[in-house]
Amino acid sequence: MEFRKCLFFCPTFNYQIKQAQVVALQSWSSIQNVVSIESQSTSPMDFYNIATFFSVLGICSFLVYLFHVLWLNGESRRMILRRQGIAGPLPSFLLGNIPQMKQMLPLSPNQSNHENMKGHHSLMHLFPYFKQWTKQYGQSFLFALGRSQFLYIADNNFVREINCFTSLDMGKPAYLQKDRGALLGKGLITTNGAVWSHQRKSIAPHLFVDKVKDTLKLMVESGEALVNSWGNIIEANGGIADIRVDDYVRRYTSYIISNVVFGDEWETGMEMFPKSLSLIKAMCSPTILSGVPFYRYLPTETSREIWRLTKEIHSTIMGIVKKHTESASKDLLQVIIEGSKNGDLGPSTPDQFIVDNCKDICIPASEVTAVTAIWGLMLLASHPEWQTRIRVEVLEVCKDGILNFDMLHKMKALRMVVLEVLRLYPVTAFVSRQALQNLKLGHIEIPKGVNIWLWLLELHFDPKFWGPDAEKFNPERFAHGISRACRSSQAYIPFGVGARVCPGQSLAMAELQVLFAIILSNFSVTISPSYRHSPQYALLIEPEFGVNLLVQKI
Structure with missing residues (x-):
């Protein structure tokens, strides 16, 4: 029926x-x-x-x-x-391997207190089916979600092939626009071919390092606002406070990206981020895994909520665009507006081009960076020796000066910590691609339509690349850079790989470094007794119950 x-x-x-x-x-x-x-x-x-x-x-x-x-x-x-030696679990008709994957999921989410997770940060338990199938079929195997075919890869040699592949014959999977259309639309993250090339050439240069330098003042301003908020809470609680850091960190990242994208209209832009977070939560159960074809078209309560939020976000962005055309500002929104007037827009209207690309920049740049920072604060609170090391480094480099980009570049320990956080907690669990034409990667011929998933966790936790302490927080491994941190640089891909690597990685790295530097130069943090370590995977790998820290003014 x-x-x-x-x-x-x-x-x-x-x-x-x-x-x-x-x-x-x-x-x-x-x-x-x-x-x-x-x-x-x-x-x-x-x-x-x-x-x-x-x-x-x-x-x-x-x-x-x-x-x-x-x-x-x-x-x-x-x-x-x-025929090329790649096997996998037998899929069922219509649903593929979805029933098997559901059976392997634990009956209750993994929850433990902080003492049980100390020294063991692996997230492999979130994907028991991949762990089991890797043991059965090796680091490359086939599986199916519905009628979509997937080639799972955790082989660094294959990652190298994708990294070197520059043809437009490989792009992002079609299901991103279908199942994630309300969230990502047809913007920079999901499009392919000439449409993607136009978007990338228009937008990416404005997120590179030279532009990031100009945004450092925004990062410091946002960080200082967070410090003031925490200072008031601590004072009201007699010198130490139990703070759930999630919302404060999200406010820090959304303030920065709203200014970068919307310029003078950043305050109106800020209205979009709570709606975006609600939209992410409403879409946290991917329909590609639900096993119900065309489920997203049914007028369920969740679907109606998604449609409402999508409409409101669209209205907010277009309201800013209407005001923006009357100003002479040269922010990222202006770049996107200009891009909507020339080049290949594909099936998108100019308005849709603007809205989708604003969402594709704002939502990942705010939420993905925020969740990474939240995990980072949890790890720093668990390792006071690294707090002290960063604090000393910040004071030595900055002295009485205001933090700037050159100072940030000199903080080696701070950068090492950020790189290790990204290794242990890659918020986006997979790098996804699709063969848009029949193509060959290395010795493997991949037919058109096959999706490719690179599983970051398998690469980031593999002892043969990272040594016996692969599951432990050890920023020292990055003392001599990424190339010397592991036996293969292809095993470290928190920002993706190849032509579709994240263009905002320099901005994200700077945001994380500034946040940690400002917080640790003002406060000491420890894990709160109320913190429950329960990573969960919805659209992102995030703490199910948030992160509570005991924060004390230095």
């Missing part, structure tokens, strides 16, 4: 039925014409039987087409990869 309901909402299904009806009617008309000329003795029952035959023929043709789309397409792709 559920499957029939889903077909009702499928445009392809309706189109095929209509085509079958048209064929039947045309056949009936032709038969009538022939019979009326050559014979007047054929009974109406004969005409009915002929029409019924053609209707059944049309429906059977559609069923064959449906079977081809839902099974044979995927099976042919799997067969090509199997």
